[in-house]
Amino acid sequence: MMDLNLDAPHSMGTTIIGVTYNGGVVLGADSRTSTGMYVANRASDKTTQLTDNVYVCRSGSAADSQVVSDYVRYFLHQHTIQLGQPATVKVSANLIRMLAYNNKNMLQTGLIVGGWDKYEGGKIYGIPLGGTVVEQPFAIGGSGSSYLYGFFDQAWKENMTKEEAEQLVVKAVSLAIARDGASGGVVRTVIINSEGVTRNFYPGDKLQLWHEELEPQNSLLDILNAAGPEPMAI
């Protein structure tokens, strides 16, 4: 029990992804929040809303990323009121970058900002540790992203359709979950385009099985939900 270290700060091991497609962006993340070796929340939502049209994927320290996104949501709310129209993705990314860069000694959080606005369309900005901001056609982050660099080099292409982009994101998060101990749970995606925002949810046991992954056997989910208790057979 000692090595579980339940007092360790919460980190979101995480796999987070942001991908642009022809008409918008798709953001995706896993759902595992760990404290040391214990999974504190197996169904967390790492895609947080900043405005109606801008979402951010959080990774790194849970507390730091929550506080940063709360501050930026508050600033963007004021900004939207003052501006009189929806905030742009670039402004959201810049606000996050200012907090991340000016407090780089204290914060430990990597973020991917994605959204749609009427000037630039769908955009993805990656803001890793340290506070750089990089505009990219796709961005990956978190501990699980190490396993996805090669995959994206091969699988990403320009001008995908919405369905292709979402399938790509789900496949990528699921591959990372298979290989990274700090990622797991369910896959959550957020699709943002001119029409609005669509959130989707893919439960972990319904994802495609990869190399050497086994079908779930004797799963408690099936046994417990079966009608009535079965008498023990000797």
Next chain:
Amino acid sequence: MDLLKVNWGRRKHSLFYYLFLASKQLFPLDLYLFSPNPFRFDQPSSSSRLFDFGRMSQAGVDVPAKGGFSFDLCKRNDMLIQKGLKAPSFLKTGTTIVGLIFKDGVILGADTRATEGPIVADKNCEKIHYMAPNIYCCGAGTAADTEAVTDMVSSQLRLHRYQTGRDSRVITALTLLKKHLFSYQGHVSAALVLGGVDITGPHLHTIYPHGSTDTLPFATMGSGSLAAMSVFEAKYKEGLTRDEGIKLVAEAICSGIFNDLGSGSNVDICVITKGHKEYLRNYMEPNPRTYVSSKGYSFTKKTEVLRTKITPLMERVEITEVGEAMEE
């Protein structure tokens, strides 16, 4: 963003100097939101501070106050421990605390053991703290920290209720707790399970010492959290009735009591539904005292009561105007 524009105009120093100074603090852009001075009782409650632009612009005239918690003593403590000095032991609530959402509301549960290292300091302490008439909070970690933090936020919520004329919401308590804990960067060792029913429905949240929060249908915290979580994962389902919920919570706490050394004694339960709450103190006592002397106990010297005089300190205030509760 308004804040930055005002400050640039008034400052004698250059932008770079401001950024340099600012980067030395926790959150430069919003000094007032982010200066956790525990002795500043004259501050208005945090909800009104958020929209107080006037005060923020006045802060721009002088060099910004060195806000933020000073961690110098924490470094000194670490250094002393490394040198071999034994830190004074403090009262921890080893603890199993749980919460779950059932059909009509929220049920919170806790054990009642408080430990001081290997010793049980209190066999029947109260870990379910009152926050508001419709919100309760279980606390694990250092007993002083959980008591202080929940008391502080409870009084902030009360002031907020007087100011707004409405019932408190669970997310208000959540934000107040989270902001406080984050600003102390985990040194306030309070892990909380916050639950309540407000106008928007039942809510259950967990708050960790570093300031991160999770919103869940069922949650466990404390050293016995793994034992209790195993019970919840096996048996929880949506739409439990009140009795099923209480039974499940009691089972989870018992699992913590019997399998975790830091938890023990009795089970406390608190059921919160819309407009009604039940605090079942010592709902279950699965650890009765096995040996009680048959001769009984007599205490020879009794304290005599010579005189009783009751002086009421506060006169009850009559509230004549009652505002309408906000329906949303």
